[in-house]
Amino acid sequence: KEQSSLKVKPVEVTVLSAAGRVGMPTEANCFNQLAHVHRLRDSELTYNEHQYNLDMQMLRNREGMGVPLKMGMERFAARQVGRLPFLTSSNLMDDVLTGRCDTIGFEDFMNLPEYNEQMGQPHAVVEKSLGIYN
Numbered sequence: 001k002e003q004s005s006l007k008v009k010p011v012e013v014t015v016l017s018a019a020g021r022v023g024m025p026t027e028a029n030c031f032n033q034l035a036h037v038h039r040l041r042d043s044e045l046t047y048n049e050h051q052y053n054l055d056m057q058m059l060r061n062r063e064g065m066g067v068p069l070k071m072g073m074e075r076f077a078a079r080q081v082g083r084l085p086f087l088t089s090s091n092l093m094d095d096v097l098t099g100r101c102d103t104i105g106f107e108d109f110m111n112l113p114e115y116n117e118q119m120g121q122p123h124a125v126v127e128k129s130l131g132i133y134n
Contacts, residue, residue, distance in 0.1 A: 052098055071097065086125040
Protein backbone atom coordinates (compact mmCIF):
# COMPACT_ATOMS: atom_id res chain seq x y z
CA LYS A 1 0.00 0.00 0.00
CA GLU A 2 1.20 3.48 -0.84
CA GLN A 3 1.47 6.17 1.84
CA SER A 4 1.18 9.86 1.12
CA SER A 5 4.26 12.01 1.44
CA LEU A 6 4.79 13.89 4.71
CA LYS A 7 6.96 16.58 3.12
CA VAL A 8 5.85 20.16 3.55
CA LYS A 9 4.60 21.58 0.26
CA PRO A 10 5.41 25.27 -0.34
CA VAL A 11 2.46 27.61 -0.54
CA GLU A 12 2.42 30.29 -3.22
CA VAL A 13 1.42 33.74 -2.00
CA THR A 14 -0.96 35.48 -4.41
CA VAL A 15 -2.52 38.33 -2.41
CA LEU A 16 -0.46 41.19 -1.01
CA SER A 17 -1.58 42.43 2.38
CA ALA A 18 -0.39 45.96 3.05
CA ALA A 19 -0.31 46.78 6.75
CA GLY A 20 0.95 50.12 8.00
CA ARG A 21 3.32 48.55 10.51
CA VAL A 22 6.42 46.44 10.53
CA GLY A 23 5.51 42.80 11.05
CA MET A 24 7.21 39.84 12.61
CA PRO A 25 9.35 37.59 10.40
CA THR A 26 6.59 34.98 10.31
CA GLU A 27 3.87 37.42 9.19
CA ALA A 28 3.03 37.74 5.53
CA ASN A 29 3.01 41.52 5.13
CA CYS A 30 3.57 43.33 1.83
CA PHE A 31 7.34 43.81 2.28
CA ASN A 32 7.90 40.19 3.27
CA GLN A 33 5.86 39.03 0.27
CA LEU A 34 7.85 41.13 -2.21
CA ALA A 35 11.19 40.31 -0.64
CA HIS A 36 12.97 37.04 -1.23
CA VAL A 37 11.27 34.32 0.80
CA HIS A 38 13.53 31.59 2.04
CA ARG A 39 12.42 28.05 1.25
CA LEU A 40 12.60 27.03 4.90
CA ARG A 41 10.03 29.62 6.02
CA ASP A 42 7.05 27.42 5.16
CA SER A 43 8.75 24.44 6.73
CA GLU A 44 9.45 26.33 9.95
CA LEU A 45 5.86 27.59 10.23
CA THR A 46 4.50 24.04 10.32
CA TYR A 47 7.46 22.37 12.03
CA ASN A 48 5.73 21.54 15.33
CA GLU A 49 2.66 20.00 13.70
CA HIS A 50 4.81 18.10 11.22
CA GLN A 51 7.02 16.73 14.04
CA TYR A 52 3.91 15.66 15.99
CA ASN A 53 2.54 13.83 12.92
CA LEU A 54 5.86 12.02 12.43
CA ASP A 55 5.92 10.99 16.09
CA MET A 56 2.35 9.67 15.86
CA GLN A 57 3.19 7.72 12.69
CA MET A 58 6.21 6.16 14.41
CA LEU A 59 4.06 5.20 17.41
CA ARG A 60 1.41 3.67 15.12
CA ASN A 61 4.06 1.54 13.43
CA ARG A 62 5.67 0.45 16.70
CA GLU A 63 2.82 0.27 19.24
CA GLY A 64 -0.37 0.04 17.18
CA MET A 65 -3.33 2.44 17.12
CA GLY A 66 -4.05 2.52 20.87
CA VAL A 67 -1.25 4.83 22.02
CA PRO A 68 -1.62 7.48 19.28
CA LEU A 69 -5.39 7.55 19.77
CA LYS A 70 -4.99 8.01 23.54
CA MET A 71 -2.43 10.78 23.05
CA GLY A 72 -4.66 12.46 20.46
CA MET A 73 -7.62 12.37 22.85
CA GLU A 74 -5.50 13.81 25.67
CA ARG A 75 -4.36 16.63 23.39
CA PHE A 76 -7.94 17.30 22.28
CA ALA A 77 -9.10 17.43 25.92
CA ALA A 78 -6.26 19.82 26.80
CA ARG A 79 -7.39 22.21 24.05
CA GLN A 80 -10.98 22.19 25.35
CA VAL A 81 -10.06 23.65 28.73
CA GLY A 82 -11.74 27.02 28.91
CA ARG A 83 -10.61 30.28 30.40
CA LEU A 84 -12.34 33.53 31.08
CA PRO A 85 -12.56 35.64 27.89
CA PHE A 86 -10.09 38.27 29.09
CA LEU A 87 -7.35 35.69 29.85
CA THR A 88 -5.38 34.35 26.93
CA SER A 89 -4.26 30.73 27.07
CA SER A 90 -0.57 29.89 27.34
CA ASN A 91 -1.22 26.40 25.89
CA LEU A 92 1.00 24.90 28.60
CA MET A 93 -0.90 21.59 28.69
CA ASP A 94 -0.58 21.18 24.92
CA ASP A 95 3.13 22.03 25.11
CA VAL A 96 3.66 19.41 27.82
CA LEU A 97 1.77 16.73 25.87
CA THR A 98 3.71 17.38 22.66
CA GLY A 99 7.10 17.87 24.32
CA ARG A 100 7.49 21.51 23.27
CA CYS A 101 7.92 22.58 26.90
CA ASP A 102 11.52 21.29 26.75
CA THR A 103 12.58 23.52 23.86
CA ILE A 104 13.18 27.25 23.58
CA GLY A 105 12.03 28.63 20.25
CA PHE A 106 11.66 31.98 18.50
CA GLU A 107 8.18 32.47 19.92
CA ASP A 108 9.45 32.06 23.48
CA PHE A 109 11.73 35.09 23.58
CA MET A 110 10.63 37.35 20.71
CA ASN A 111 7.04 37.70 21.99
CA LEU A 112 4.82 37.24 18.96
CA PRO A 113 1.64 39.37 18.85
CA GLU A 114 -0.63 36.49 19.91
CA TYR A 115 1.36 36.18 23.17
CA ASN A 116 1.15 39.86 24.13
CA GLU A 117 -0.28 40.68 27.51
CA GLN A 118 -3.68 42.27 27.17
CA MET A 119 -4.95 44.47 29.93
CA GLY A 120 -8.64 45.12 29.76
CA GLN A 121 -11.60 45.56 32.04
CA PRO A 122 -12.53 42.00 33.00
CA HIS A 123 -16.15 42.81 33.81
CA ALA A 124 -16.75 44.53 30.45
CA VAL A 125 -15.16 41.66 28.50
CA VAL A 126 -17.21 38.98 30.28
CA GLU A 127 -20.43 41.00 29.90
CA LYS A 128 -19.75 41.46 26.18
CA SER A 129 -19.09 37.73 25.69
CA LEU A 130 -22.36 36.91 27.49
CA GLY A 131 -24.30 39.44 25.39
CA ILE A 132 -25.15 41.67 28.35
CA TYR A 133 -23.00 44.63 27.31
CA ASN A 134 -23.59 46.35 23.95
